[in-house]
Amino acid sequence: xxxxxxxxxxxxLYDPAKGVVTLEDADRLRARVLVVPxxxxxxxxxxxxxxxxxxxxxxxxxxxxxxxxxxxxxxADDGVIxxxxxxxxxxxxIYATDPDDRFVYYYAHLDGYxxxxxxxxxxxxxxxxxxxxxxxxxxxxxxxxxxxxxxxLDRNRLWDGVPIDPKPFLQLPGALR
Ligand SMILES: [Zn+2]
Numbered sequence: 001x002x003x004x005x006x007x008x009x010x011x012x013l014y015d016p017a018k019g020v021v022t023l024e025d026a027d028r029l030r031a032r033v034l035v036v037p038x039x040x041x042x043x044x045x046x047x048x049x050x051x052x053x054x055x056x057x058x059x060x061x062x063x064x065x066x067x068x069x070x071x072x073x074x075x076a077d078d079g080v081i082x083x084x085x086x087x088x089x090x091x092x093x094i095y096a097t098d099p100d101d102r103f104v105y106y107y108a109h110l111d112g113y114x115x116x117x118x119x120x121x122x123x124x125x126x127x128x129x130x131x132x133x134x135x136x137x138x139x140x141x142x143x144x145x146x147x148x149x150x151x152x153l154d155r156n157r158l159w160d161g162v163p164i165d166p167k168p169f170l171q172l173p174g175a176l177r
């Protein structure tokens with residue numbers, strides 16, 4: 001099912017289950033003109049997997065982009081690298097924010113980071129962040145980028161924003177800057 005995108009009156013009416021965002025946030029995110037964050041992939045290659053179920057009560061809340069292991073992962077937007085870390089589910093991950101600190105971009109299952117990638121680094125749309133892999137809970141034979149967008153509510157809780165379906169907002173093919 002394609003995600004439903006706004007409008008709703010205010011933040012309290014967000015419905016993450018449907019990928020609904022406020023009209024203002026939808027406009028702002030659309031204005032970022034995001035690129036598909038995997039080199040050579042097109043908007044049509046982005047999986048409509050936002051609402052898929054996962055184990056327990058979890059929902060996927062992300063788009064999966066299939067690509068061979070080692071394919072370049074590139075920054076979807078301009079912004080700042082906020083957190084680099086390894087987790088059980090996400091494997092090797094990156095959290096970045098847009099220039100207004102309104103949205104968080106989460107990249108997971110990476111094979112590794114680009115050389116010298118570091119927290120507080122400013123990045124531009126199309127900069128190389130890392131490599132597609134299967135770290136975390138990705139099947140070892142299905143390398144892909146798990147890409148999530150969240151509306152940031154608390155700068156100290158990057159992982160705890162309101163999920164937004166990335167698919168309608170990934171407007172340009174993945175290309176280097
Ligand atoms: Zn995923």
